[in-house]
Amino acid sequence: MTAVAVSEAAYVSRPLRGRLRVSTAWLGAAPFLLYTGLFLFLPTVLVAVGAFSGPHGPTLANLARLSQPYVVSAFLNSLVLSAVSASVGAVVGSVLAYAVATGSPDGILRRLVTAFCGVLSQFGGVTLAFAFIATIGTEGFIVIWLQQHGIRFYPNGVWLFSLTGLTLIYTYFEIPLMVIVFMPALDGIRPQWREATETLGGGTWHYWRHVAGPLLMPAFLGAWLLLFANAFSAYATAAALLDIGGVIVPLQISRALSSEVGLDQANFAAALALGMVVIVAIITVLYARLQRRSARWLPR
Amino acid sequence: MSALDTRPTGASNGGSRSAAEVRLEDLRRIYGSTTALDGLTLTIEAGELIALLGPSGCGKTTALRLIAGLEDADGGRVVVGSRDVTNLPASRRDAGMVFQAYSLFPHMTAQENVAFGLRMRKVGLGERRQRAGEMLELVGLSTQADRYAHQLSGGQQQRVALARALAIRPSILLLDEPLSALDARVRSQLRDEIRRVQREVGITTLFVTHDQEEALAIADRVGVMRAGRLEQLGPPTDIYARPATPFVAEFVGLTNRLSGTVKDGSVDVRGIRLPLIAADTPDGPAVALVRPEAVSLAVATEGSNGPLSGTVIAVSFLGAVTRLTVDLGDTTVLVQIPTAEAAAHPGGTRVRVALRQDPVLITREDGLGRP
Ligand SMILES: Nc1ncnc2c1ncn2[C@@H]1O[C@H](COP(=O)(O)OP(=O)(O)OP(=O)(O)O)[C@@H](O)[C@H]1O
Ligand SMILES: [Mg+2]
Numbered sequence: 001m002t003a004v005a006v007s008e009a010a011y012v013s014r015p016l017r018g019r020l021r022v023s024t025a026w027l028g029a030a031p032f033l034l035y036t037g038l039f040l041f042l043p044t045v046l047v048a049v050g051a052f053s054g055p056h057g058p059t060l061a062n063l064a065r066l067s068q069p070y071v072v073s074a075f076l077n078s079l080v081l082s083a084v085s086a087s088v089g090a091v092v093g094s095v096l097a098y099a100v101a102t103g104s105p106d107g108i109l110r111r112l113v114t115a116f117c118g119v120l121s122q123f124g125g126v127t128l129a130f131a132f133i134a135t136i137g138t139e140g141f142i143v144i145w146l147q148q149h150g151i152r153f154y155p156n157g158v159w160l161f162s163l164t165g166l167t168l169i170y171t172y173f174e175i176p177l178m179v180i181v182f183m184p185a186l187d188g189i190r191p192q193w194r195e196a197t198e199t200l201g202g203g204t205w206h207y208w209r210h211v212a213g214p215l216l217m218p219a220f221l222g223a224w225l226l227l228f229a230n231a232f233s234a235y236a237t238a239a240a241l242l243d244i245g246g247v248i249v250p251l252q253i254s255r256a257l258s259s260e261v262g263l264d265q266a267n268f269a270a271a272l273a274l275g276m277v278v279i280v281a282i283i284t285v286l287y288a289r290l291q292r293r294s295a296r297w298l299p300r
Numbered sequence: 301m302s303a304l305d306t307r308p309t310g311a312s313n314g315g316s317r318s319a320a321e322v323r324l325e326d327l328r329r330i331y332g333s334t335t336a337l338d339g340l341t342l343t344i345e346a347g348e349l350i351a352l353l354g355p356s357g358c359g360k361t362t363a364l365r366l367i368a369g370l371e372d373a374d375g376g377r378v379v380v381g382s383r384d385v386t387n388l389p390a391s392r393r394d395a396g397m398v399f400q401a402y403s404l405f406p407h408m409t410a411q412e413n414v415a416f417g418l419r420m421r422k423v424g425l426g427e428r429r430q431r432a433g434e435m436l437e438l439v440g441l442s443t444q445a446d447r448y449a450h451q452l453s454g455g456q457q458q459r460v461a462l463a464r465a466l467a468i469r470p471s472i473l474l475l476d477e478p479l480s481a482l483d484a485r486v487r488s489q490l491r492d493e494i495r496r497v498q499r500e501v502g503i504t505t506l507f508v509t510h511d512q513e514e515a516l517a518i519a520d521r522v523g524v525m526r527a528g529r530l531e532q533l534g535p536p537t538d539i540y541a542r543p544a545t546p547f548v549a550e551f552v553g554l555t556n557r558l559s560g561t562v563k564d565g566s567v568d569v570r571g572i573r574l575p576l577i578a579a580d581t582p583d584g585p586a587v588a589l590v591r592p593e594a595v596s597l598a599v600a601t602e603g604s605n606g607p608l609s610g611t612v613i614a615v616s617f618l619g620a621v622t623r624l625t626v627d628l629g630d631t632t633v634l635v636q637i638p639t640a641e642a643a644a645h646p647g648g649t650r651v652r653v654a655l656r657q658d659p660v661l662i663t664r665e666d667g668l669g670r671p
Contacts, residue, residue: 199369
């Protein structure tokens with residue numbers, strides 16, 4: 001109570017400093033605002049405007065087309081692909097990160113894994129698709145080699161060029177991305193917490209259930225979101241792997257944009273993109289809510 | 301223990317079950333090529349507070365961790381009361397541990413932290429709340445029960461950690477340098493606070509520190525460790541006034557090394573005969589370890605020039621006392637006298653040195669490693 005009164009008084013008696021602080025804060029944020037304005041806000045606005053425009057002015061026709069079965073299924077495919085690859089990536093990646101983080105902090109293993117993950121997490125697009133085709137494609141060397149030893153790699157038909165194959169390939173860069181994103185959170189876990197749990201009578205289960213779990217959950221969910229968004233928006237890998245278009249939303253956007261039929265295809269692409277923006281926005285809001293709950297105990 | 305020493309039985313103030321004696325028998329722990337504990341034997345009496353004191357790396361933390369069960373012994377036993385706990389996991393040892401710093405669970409309030417051990421023991425919510433409340437009151441933090449660790453000062457965090465350790469009614473309380481991350485003022489306050497709480501609860505306690513002042517101030521008995529072994533165990537006054545080894549004498553407090561000659565159960569230092577701590581010291585040349593406060597000064601009389609006269613070459617003011625360095629020609633001595641007396645001997649003045657008739661410890665080494 002008194003502390004508040006005092007600080008208020010101090011503020012009132014020095015209005016100049018208060019204002020100065022505000023203006024410099026804006027100045028410092030300027031590059032960030034410029035950046036997000038140019039590369040996030042502006043495209044979003046353009047997409048939104050495009051989605052509601054047609055050859056004859058404003059229209060809802062583009063959005064209405066989103067309810068067509070093949071569009072709905074592309075969205076579902078995209079969501080499932082992203083959720084599955086993010087989940088597998090997050091689980092496997094966090095376990096791997098944990099194994100590395102519990103080792104010696106400047107050990108060779110850790111440096112090696114971190115370096116590898118840095119490279120692998122950025123390994124995507126045509127190169128990655130080709131790497132998979134060359135190894136486990138129908139003519140891939142592993143497939144051929146196994147064949148020579150009487151083992152059929154694809155006993156039930158080739159799945160590499162389907163959504164299943166795409167999911168597998170996505171996890172390939174999701175796992176290392178998870179390792180990199182999740183490692184700092186693991187480093188923040190102090191060994192005393194585990195030891196305190198033990199001396200207070202708790203076992204491994206209690207430690208994870210009551211201490212490490214709750215402490216790591218926000219970081220885990222945050223990383224999952226990042227992985228989800230990463231997969232959701234990935235385009236090049238899928239484009240290189242799948243020759244049938246439109247299985248997932250990014251491919252459908254591409255197909256709409258390259259289509260020669262109809263002028264309003266670009267606006268339909270914008271509507272598809274807007275759909276993606278909305279989904280990412282929803283997840284971001286959910287995540288922010290979770291964060292706010294854990295922010296209570298995080299130092300400011 | 302003095303008659304004033306109250307050691308109440310715990311029950312009423314939420315303390316331990318009846319205090320237990322804790323015995324460490326020939327404890328060993330080896331890390332690769334380092335022997336961290338080399339046969340530590342120590343009995344902590346029921347309700348007693350022993351401070352383990354020693355230089356960095358001498359095995360203090362290792363000893364605590366072995367008792368807590370956070371580390372396995374490579375040899376020896378830990379016996380609490382009549383129970384051999386050597387092979388029990390930490391979670392079943394009933395040892396309350398207070399770490400150096402940052403051990404509170406950051407996502408729990410002070411109250412939830414304190415109640416955590418009870419939760420592990422499946423104590424009901426109501427009782428948990430009540431006991432956590434009592435423990436927080438015991439450490440004077442009732443009003444901060446709903447705060448998270450980052451909303452508490454370092455000293456408050458350590459109080460919560462203490463309350464948390466005591467809430468499970470452990471049979472032994474282990475503290476690993478709990479004050480070393482705090483600033484000097486908070487440190488001495490909290491030290492006294494820990495002692496008060498420990499007495500109130502009446503719990504058997506092992507307090508690890510590398511700060512000799514802290515050890516002497518807080519403990520019933522002090523154990524001085526060196527290289528994985530106990531060098532001396534005794535009441536603080538004994539440790540200070542009657543060190544068993546030169547290592548103890550020099551680690552606990554400052555000492556002067558003055559050469560002299562042992563003869564017939566006393567030592568001759570620069571013409572003054574001093575009694576010996578160990579009467580059976582063999583005759584011959586020796587080095588006497590003399591505390592700075594056992595040396596006094598007088599203004600030198602005209603032309604005095606014996607082995608006991610010298611020049612003040614440095615003066616450091618320490619508050620109530622002042623420490624001076626006196627050059628005796630062939631050696632220097634540290635002298636610690638009340639500040640009021642030190643005014644008579646500013647730097648550069650000639651002085652005469654006198655030695656109080658305190659029993660001294662003899663070492664055959666001259667401090668340079670030569671026998
Ligand atoms: N996990 C470990 N692995 C290898 N060596 C260790 C380990 N823990 C302790 N040691 C070694 O054992 C010895 C005793 O360590 P310990 O931590 O018990 O010392 P300490 O007396 O607590 O020192 P400090 O005052 O610095 O805390 C040291 O030489 C230390 O390097
Ligand atoms: Mg230590």
